[in-house]
Amino acid sequence: MKRTIAVLIGLIVLMSFCAGAMVATEGSAISGDVAQQKLMDGNKRYVDARLSHPNQTPQRRTEVAKEQHPFAAIVSCADSRVPPEILFDQGLGDLFVIRLAGNILDYATLASLEYAVEHLGVKYIMVLGHERCGAVEAAIKGGETPGHIGSLVKAIQPAVDNAKKQPGDLLDNAVRANVTMVVQKLKSSSPILGELVKKGALTVVGARYDLDDGVVAILP
Numbered sequence: 001m002k003r004t005i006a007v008l009i010g011l012i013v014l015m016s017f018c019a020g021a022m023v024a025t026e027g028s029a030i031s032g033d034v035a036q037q038k039l040m041d042g043n044k045r046y047v048d049a050r051l052s053h054p055n056q057t058p059q060r061r062t063e064v065a066k067e068q069h070p071f072a073a074i075v076s077c078a079d080s081r082v083p084p085e086i087l088f089d090q091g092l093g094d095l096f097v098i099r100l101a102g103n104i105l106d107y108a109t110l111a112s113l114e115y116a117v118e119h120l121g122v123k124y125i126m127v128l129g130h131e132r133c134g135a136v137e138a139a140i141k142g143g144e145t146p147g148h149i150g151s152l153v154k155a156i157q158p159a160v161d162n163a164k165k166q167p168g169d170l171l172d173n174a175v176r177a178n179v180t181m182v183v184q185k186l187k188s189s190s191p192i193l194g195e196l197v198k199k200g201a202l203t204v205v206g207a208r209y210d211l212d213d214g215v216v217a218i219l220p
């Protein structure tokens with residue numbers, strides 16, 4: 001009898017563990033490779049005008065009301081033409097998104113990403129720049145800027161300086177250089193993100209969104 005009870009308890013423990021693991025696979029347990037594939041698949045649907053609008057039902061709202069397990073974090077520009085949920089065809093609770101003009105990295109952005117990785121289990125971060133970015137263009141123009149816009153320009157300036165050494169279109173090269181600069185800063189940031197990247201537990205990639213055809217391309 002005692003043995004039967006012990007087996008039963010063992011079964012219950014095992015079942016509850018499996019249930020927990022099943023919940024965790026939705027989001028937090030999703031690897032960097034799978035996360036990138038999900039984003040690219042969604043972008044393909046968006047480009048092909050075959051949107052499936054996943055996870056946008058009242059049922060999904062209820063599902064994620066108490067907790068979230070986004071499968072990716074995106075740092076993108078505040079530009080009204082670059083909303084990650086739309087161009088990756090994702091829904092509620094899927095993406096942890098931080099948007100600032102010029103997809104720049106400040107301490108609040110870094111802290112938000114650390115929260116996403118440490119507390120929400122995100123294993124994939126994408127820095128998403130875009131074609132004809134106005135913030136990057138302002139940094140190229142330089143000169144006097146009104147209000148606080150100078151802080152954006154200052155953050156992007158090193159990327160512009162870098163792009164000026166390259167042949168080809170200055171604005172597009174600066175957009176790419178700006179993304180690469182932010183990716184490198186994240187990969188070497190201490191003490192949280194950089195350590196996880198080194199351990200292979202976190203993937204950080206840069207990408208460029210094409211305003212004309214809607215394609216997101218991962219940068220080398």
Ligand SMILES: [Zn+2]
Nearest residue numbers: 077079133134
């Ligand atoms: Zn922009």
